[in-house]
Amino acid sequence: MNSVALSKRATTRELILDHAYDMARRDGLEGLSIGSLAQDVGMSKSGVFAHFGSREDLQLAVLELGQQRFLQRVKWPALKLPRGLPRIRAIVANWVDWGREYQSGCVLLTAASEYDGREGPLRDSVTKSQAGWRQEMCRAIGHAIENGELGADTDPSQLAFEIYALMLGLHHDAGLFGFDEACRHALAGFERLLASYNPLSERRTAP
Numbered sequence: 001m002n003s004v005a006l007s008k009r010a011t012t013r014e015l016i017l018d019h020a021y022d023m024a025r026r027d028g029l030e031g032l033s034i035g036s037l038a039q040d041v042g043m044s045k046s047g048v049f050a051h052f053g054s055r056e057d058l059q060l061a062v063l064e065l066g067q068q069r070f071l072q073r074v075k076w077p078a079l080k081l082p083r084g085l086p087r088i089r090a091i092v093a094n095w096v097d098w099g100r101e102y103q104s105g106c107v108l109l110t111a112a113s114e115y116d117g118r119e120g121p122l123r124d125s126v127t128k129s130q131a132g133w134r135q136e137m138c139r140a141i142g143h144a145i146e147n148g149e150l151g152a153d154t155d156p157s158q159l160a161f162e163i164y165a166l167m168l169g170l171h172h173d174a175g176l177f178g179f180d181e182a183c184r185h186a187l188a189g190f191e192r193l194l195a196s197y198n199p200l201s202e203r204r205t206a207p
Contacts, residue, residue, distance in 0.1 A: 013051045020037055023040070024105075073101075075136060085147070096183055099167065108126075138157055
């Protein structure tokens, strides 16, 4: 296959994947239909299968695309900030912005609920990505502890869990009560959370 054909094939695959990603945001990964997707991109089912050998292969590719886009929007810009609280704050701010853009549906959060009780490659992929992101959060929290910005007895995994829980609450409430109200509550909760881990807080200095 020559370079022109390879380029055309790659472009077609990206087109299919973009449409599949939008469908998954709306209907979840389990809602992906090869027939509907083929119609959406103006191809035959066999044409779609030529790029993705199975529906599961397509779902895995969509999940990977979601992970890449999340890291591009949330993690990578935050790396420009100094290690410690500035970077943690940037991560949370970017995460909130991600929620604002994807309040109509986040593939990653939907997948976490779709496959939490299942076995197989999709659940393995979801678990791996979520564990990897939790490790990134723990690393950022660890730097803040080293800087003396968080108490020395701070448990990074616990704080990472609590921040993640706030973001879940944001996504949940945004769909029910509107994003602005949910955002206000989530950010206020985040500030209270950081204050509770401040090395100079009353919790740490009380006898």
